[in-house]
Amino acid sequence: MDKFETLTGIAAPMPLVNIDTDMIIPKQFLKTIKRSGLGANLFDEMRFDRQGNEVSDFVLNQAQYRETEILVAGDNFGCGSSREHAPWAIKDFGIRCVISTSFADIFYNNCFKNGILPIVLPQEQVDVLMKDAEKGSNARMTIDLEGQTVTTSDGEVFTFEVDPFKKRCLLEGLDDIGLTMEKVSAIDSFEAQASAARPWV
């Protein structure tokens, strides 16, 4: 998995609440058996009209947001389906960090498996970051995972919480399965004990 240490980049504002995974990547793009290439269809139904032309007022279509690496979004980002195609599309587009007041559970987990950092901050701080993001390419935010901080283009610093295990995996680019495989003897003995206790499973 790709590492995430620090990131300085353009942030795009998406103040809409409840941005769901159907908006992030509509189902017609789930019929792939690959993980790559989904960035072209990120936010497809908001970004393009039916003829495939760009919708000019959609934020990521505006000149100053073409190189967006950070999203600042409304509450409950990523609600809906478990499709990991959502973080795959976000990552493939070039976005490595999403900031919101809350995330849906499965989406939040999926981000970490793909080198994307989801950051939860209180409403007042997200409001400040939303304003900062509105400055477009004139403003760059900095995210520091080790120090757990977000710094606005004006130098204002906010700290965020992150689970220590998830943080380590992201900082070091660790592969979960490999890590769990190291505990295979614990799984073996649990399995033996569980199948003695509940043989019908």
Place this chain on the structure above:
Amino acid sequence: MSPKTLYDKIWDAHLAHEAEDGTCLLYIDRHLVHEVTSPQAFEGLRMAGRKVRAPEKTIAVPDHNVPTTPGREDPKNMTEDSAIQVAALDKNAKDFGIHYYPVSDVRQGIVHIVGPEQGWTLPGMTVVCGDSHTATHGAFGALAHGIGTSEVEHVLATQTLIQKKSKNMKVEITGKLRPGVTAKDITLSVIGKTGTAGGTGYVIEYCGEAIRDLSMEGRMTVCNMAIEGGARAGLIAPDEKTFEYCKGRPHAPKGAQWEAALNWWKTLYSDDDAHWDMVVTIKGEDIAPVVTWGTSPEDVLPITAKVPSPDDFEGGKIGAAQRSLEYMGLTPGTPLSDIEIDTVFIGSCTNGRIEDLRAAAEILKGKKIKEGLRAMVVPGSGLVRLQAEEEGLADIFKEAGFEWRLAGCSMCLAMNPDQLSEGERCVSTSNRNFEGRQGYKGRTHLVSPGMAAAAAITGKLTDVREMM
């Protein structure tokens, strides 16, 4: 011993490893797999040279993008990309030796309907699937939740999931429901009250008299939408109804094993003085037949209400309501029961079980759908379809003017050919009314099966109580 919730008990019974930082490995008893969220996971296994650790606990069925019209066994009748995904599942099931119900098998259907039907889902189990509506299986008192594709790969390889424990929420529905009010109305009303993010970080246990009174089908409907409330999982403590439902299913235990299982299952309830991090109580008699007006499942109101105005909301919801109303083509102040519809969809893992079809058929018996309306019933599984045919329900639907389809997800997410066109307004028994969910610019109103049948007759959103 300190008192525990049902969630605590299942969690403790499946904790395979706990690291110093509190990161846990939860052992998974049943892993359900479908064609859309699994190909990349199997590919990952192959690339790393890994096997499926417990193929006997892994069950696969294609459901999301299979057509629901006859002749679908022939890949030529699927779009090319769908056929590739289904073929990939065929191959992966065979190569890795997991249980499989192909499209041609009468037992095929929506994964969350097939699991319980075949007795794969049992009380006290941990169940996962690369699908958010895995919450459905919580109706059996199983800890069941959706996972992403990387986690699917993790479970395939290790039969465990890396987890942090969630908080405990109790949702109690007290007393009796009024006539015409169903499990769907309960679950939508709970989301209306707590919001789609209200359950984030929690596992919900639904309890109270109104929940106990529900059949297993109804309980599955309630738990199915725990995810729309943001919760990791929904649970209902198993009881005699649960045991009765499980008994004799193909993969349920038999004989002495059944007795042993039963003994354990009977210990699966929340202790009286267990700790709850949040409690929500709703009186059963306060729940009305409801319908959604917007593009989030929390946008829910009794059918007797009027379309709200953005001014009725606060904060970020004002903009969201504005956008929803525009998308849905609705004017504030319009009575919901004046809204005319184009399409009716009865099906999905929320309401595609036999009891749902019975409820809809009961309303439709001897009646015709409104002229010009498109109406479709998609049974949740091949076995539900067969049973409905035996009970004469299929004839009622067909005579009323409904299309009678083969099992699958169909228009719940419109990945197969069953889709809404731009601006088409649909009354649906599924679980999501998101923008574009049932087709580009399609408009969805979520309701119970009875309400869907009533709307099919009048061509408008309709209070089912007027038809009873």
